[in-house]
Amino acid sequence: MTTQTERPKPVxxxxxxxxxxxxxxxxxxxxVALAAVAIFLIVExxxxxxxxxxxxxxxxxxxxxxxxxxxxxxxWAAFLALLIAVPLAVGIALFISHYAPRRLAQGLAYVIDLLxxxxxxxxxxxxxxxLAPAVQPVYAWLTDNLxxxxxxxxxxxxxxxxxxxxxxxxxVMILPIITAMAREVxxxxxxxxxxxxxxxxxxxxxxxKMAVLPFxxxxxxxxxxxxxxxxxxxxxxxxxxxxxxxxxxxxxLQSENPNTIASNIALNFPEAHGTGVNVLIAxxxxxxxxxxxxxxxxxxxxxxxxEFSGAN
Amino acid sequence: MSxxxxxxxxxxxxxxxxxxxxxxxxxxxxxxxxxxGPSGCGKSTFLRTLNRMHEVxxxxxxxGEVLIDGxxxxxxGVDPVLVRRQVGMVFQRPNPFPTMSIKENVLxxxxxxxxxxxxxxxxxxxxxxxxxxxxxxxxxxxxxxxxSGLSGGQQQRLCIARAIAVSPDILLMDEPCSALDPISTxxxxxxxxxxxxxxxxxxxxxxxxxxxxxxxxxAFFNIAGTGQPGKLIEYDDTNTIFTQPNVQATExxxxxxxx
Ligand SMILES: Nc1ncnc2c1ncn2[C@@H]1O[C@H](COP(=O)(O)OP(=O)(O)O)[C@@H](O)[C@H]1O
Ligand SMILES: [Mg+2]
Numbered sequence: 118m119t120t121q122t123e124r125p126k127p128v129x130x131x132x133x134x135x136x137x138x139x140x141x142x143x144x145x146x147x148x149v150a151l152a153a154v155a156i157f158l159i160v161e162x163x164x165x166x167x168x169x170x171x172x173x174x175x176x177x178x179x180x181x182x183x184x185x186x187x188x189x190x191x192x193w194a195a196f197l198a199l200l201i202a203v204p205l206a207v208g209i210a211l212f213i214s215h216y217a218p219r220r221l222a223q224g225l226a227y228v229i230d231l232l233x234x235x236x237x238x239x240x241x242x243x244x245x246x247x248l249a250p251a252v253q254p255v256y257a258w259l260t261d262n263l264x265x266x267x268x269x270x271x272x273x274x275x276x277x278x279x280x281x282x283x284x285x286x287x288x289v290m291i292l293p294i295i296t297a298m299a300r301e302v303x304x305x306x307x308x309x310x311x312x313x314x315x316x317x318x319x320x321x322x323x324x325x326k327m328a329v330l331p332f333x334x335x336x337x338x339x340x341x342x343x344x345x346x347x348x349x350x351x352x353x354x355x356x357x358x359x360x361x362x363x364x365x366x367x368x369x370l371q372s373e374n375p376n377t378i379a380s381n382i383a384l385n386f387p388e389a390h391g392t393g394v395n396v397l398i399a400x401x402x403x404x405x406x407x408x409x410x411x412x413x414x415x416x417x418x419x420x421x422x423x424e425f426s427g428a429n
Numbered sequence: 430m431s432x433x434x435x436x437x438x439x440x441x442x443x444x445x446x447x448x449x450x451x452x453x454x455x456x457x458x459x460x461x462x463x464x465x466g467p468s469g470c471g472k473s474t475f476l477r478t479l480n481r482m483h484e485v486x487x488x489x490x491x492x493g494e495v496l497i498d499g500x501x502x503x504x505x506g507v508d509p510v511l512v513r514r515q516v517g518m519v520f521q522r523p524n525p526f527p528t529m530s531i532k533e534n535v536l537x538x539x540x541x542x543x544x545x546x547x548x549x550x551x552x553x554x555x556x557x558x559x560x561x562x563x564x565x566x567x568x569x570x571x572x573x574x575x576x577s578g579l580s581g582g583q584q585q586r587l588c589i590a591r592a593i594a595v596s597p598d599i600l601l602m603d604e605p606c607s608a609l610d611p612i613s614t615x616x617x618x619x620x621x622x623x624x625x626x627x628x629x630x631x632x633x634x635x636x637x638x639x640x641x642x643x644x645x646x647x648a649f650f651n652i653a654g655t656g657q658p659g660k661l662i663e664y665d666d667t668n669t670i671f672t673q674p675n676v677q678a679t680e681x682x683x684x685x686x687x688x
Contacts, residue, residue: 219487309524313588315485317538317595318514327537331528 155405162399168392177363184400189365190280190375191404194355195348197284197369202292203341209292210299215325226300233293241357244286245278249358252285253277256370267367274372278360281369283377286354291344298343302336303329335418342415349408355380378404431458431629432498432515432598434479439493440658441474441483448474450658452493454648461621461630463640463667466650466682471659472633473603475650479631480516480601481509497598514538517592521604523584525576525591532572534587535559538595554594562590563620582613589620593628600624602632606639618643637683641671649679 165180177183209229213222253276260271310328319327361376361384376384378400389397434456441449449471456462464472477483478491481502495502502512525534535555539546546554555572559565564586568579576587585605592600602621606614614636621630621643634640640647647670649663663670663679674680681687 307524309520309522310526312482312485312520313524313526313591314537316480316482316513316518316520317541317591318510318512319538319541320510323541327526331526334528 158398158402158405161395162402163395164392165395165399168396180396180399183363183396184378184403186363186365186375187378187381187400188403188407190361191349191377191379191407193367193375194280194283194287194377195345197281198287198291198348199341199345201284201288202295202344203337205288206292206295206299206340206344207337209296210303211325211329213296213300214303215321215329226297229293229296232289233297237290237351237353238357240286240290241354244282244354244358248285249277249282251277252282256281260370268369270368271371273370276360276372278358279370279372280359280374283355283358283374286358287348287351290351290354291347294347295340295344298340299333299337302333302340306332339415339418342411342418346408346411346415349377349411350379350404351377352379352383356383378407430596430598431627433458433496434599434629434631435494435496435499436479437494437496439475439478439491439495441471441478441491442489443474443486444488446656447658449478450660452661454661454664456629456631456646458629459625459627460645461625461632461643463644463647464631464633464650465635465637465640465647466659466662467652467687468635469655469659470650470652472650474659476601476603476631476633477518479599480513480518482513482518484509514541514595515597516599516601517595517597519585519588519592519600519602519605522608523581523588525579525584525587527575527577529576530573531559531568531576531579531587534576535590535594537591558590558594559587561593561624562586563616563623564590580613582609582616585609585613585617586620589617589624593624597628599629599631602630604633604635607635614639637671637685641667647671649674649676649682651678651682 168180209225213226213229217225253274256277256279257273259269260273263269264271306329310332311324314324314327355377356379359374359376359380360372361381362373364373364375366373366375382397382401385393386397436452436454436456439449439452440447452475464476466472474483474489479495479502483489483491491503497515501507525531526537529537532551532555535558536546536551539551539554556565556569559568564583567583568574568587576584579587585608589600589605606617609617618639621632624630632640632644644667646665647667648661649670650659651662652659663674663676665674670679671683674683
């Protein structure tokens with residue numbers, strides 16, 4: 118067609134030009150928004166670092182003693198949620214991908230996806246009205262019978278509104294995304310390897326252990342971390358369910374529970390004034406950093422197995 | 430241990446579609462039997478019914494009988510999982526488990542069902558199986574390296590080692606050399622000659638020279654047209670099939686006039 122030496126000016130259609138421009142603008146807007154948020158957080162957070170914090174709830178001596186229990190509560194609740202959600206998600210995903218008859222599998226996958234569409238306020242209400250009263254007797258039983266295990270030690274919360282209840286609510290909330298991703302990964306297991314296992318005389322479960330799980334391992338890791346990211350940032354459900362205090366404590370069933378950063382901001386922002394606002398924003402910055410770190414790890418892991426592009 | 434396979438009037442269906450119709454044949458122990466025929470005539474389908482691997486495909490089912498040393502493969506109460514431990518299979522594309530080392534690959538079948546095996550027994554079995562697959566000398570220094578790091582031909586021999594490690598009676602091979610270079614192909618053909626002393630071997634091949642080189646008996650399958658079921662046209666000594674077949678279609682096929 119055209120020779121190298123002439124280099125005619127390439128013809129670009131108007132449509133292409135408009136499209137290229139608008140994607141460029143959209144892309145830049147995202148970066149600008151992210152930068153704006155980061156700058157806002159940092160600028161507003163700086164006064165908090167040296168601020169007098171004794172007027173805040175719990176009278177912490179400085180910002181770090183204030184944010185410490187919150188950061189702990191955030192990570193602890195998200196970690197517990199992950200601990201509950203991942204095995205469940207793997208089980209459901211395996212059932213959908215390798216056990217259920219096709220019709221049932223499709224229906225189940227649909228229900229799981231619907232779960233992702235439920236607003237978190239609804240989960241919060243469910244947590245208070247249904248889950249907490251329902252699990253309270255179980256918690257009482259646990260403290261009575263397994264109280265010698267430190268995390269189950271008493272006295273048990275009378276309302277059932279503890280960090281464990283929060284973790285359960287969070288687990289239900291992150292279940293859909295982890296399940297959906299795990300299902301995709303499991304479905305991508307090469308037939309070749311499944312048949313290799315079956316032809317050796319593997320049962321279905323042995324085939325799953327030999328071929329499906331090893332193949333899906335890194336995809337599962339990134340699915341879990343994405344779920345973790347969501348659990349870290351969840352506000353409403355935690356704010357509604359938890360009756361917080363400022364402690365760093367691993368116990369699951371008592372009425373003294375660490376709050377999470379996001380929920381703490383939601384609870385205290387309406388009444389905050391002066392440097393109190395800056396302190397809350399600074400805790401937001403800490404949450405930003407934690408979430409960013411988690412996402413960064415997820416990206417790094419996903420990048421190692423590019424074929425699971427369903428991850429992003 | 431090597432066993433006789435008797436097939437009586439076997440039909441294979443994928444849901445409503447009949448892929449294979451009315452196959453009857455007897456395969457002797459300690460022999461190599463080759464299945465040849467044009468693509469889509471049901472060779473793989475039929476082969477997979479010999480260890481019930483077709484059941485992995487939803488909707489696939491058989492009518493008729495397959496007897497292994499007189500025992501009905503499809504009798505009531507026969508567990509397909511146990512069938513597959515007796516009747517091993519090697520696939521068209523080498524499929525070692527990518528996350529396992531060479532050694533773990535060889536032991537994969539042995540470790541199923543939580544069977545325990547001592548370390549020295551395991552090492553012996555690995556060596557014996559890899560020697561049996563003519564692979565030992567090439568990999569003995571890197572048994573803990575991943576199996577997927579081997580060449581295609583070595584991977585296929587690793588798959589054979591994995592299959593014979595569970596001491597099956599019968600070994601089914603579905604075009605085991607079609608993804609391999611000529612040298613690796615020869616290595617596998619030599620290996621089959623060795624394995625024949627202990628196993629009943631059934632091999633599907635597209636390669637007519639390969640069938641005539643390695644097999645004792647040859648079965649020619651054909652289809653009348655697309656959508657028609659595949660049928661066993663002629664089954665005889667390999668020599669007869671390739672020099673003086675009884676059916677015109679067989680002669681046309683082996684002389685390269687179609688397929
Ligand atoms: N999983 C399957 N589902 C439905 N039909 C199949 C399946 N596998 C093979 N078939 C059909 O069965 C027939 C025989 O196929 P196959 O046994 O693979 O032939 P060959 O191995 O001789 O090339 C073909 O018509 C093919 O389309
Ligand atoms: Mg085939």
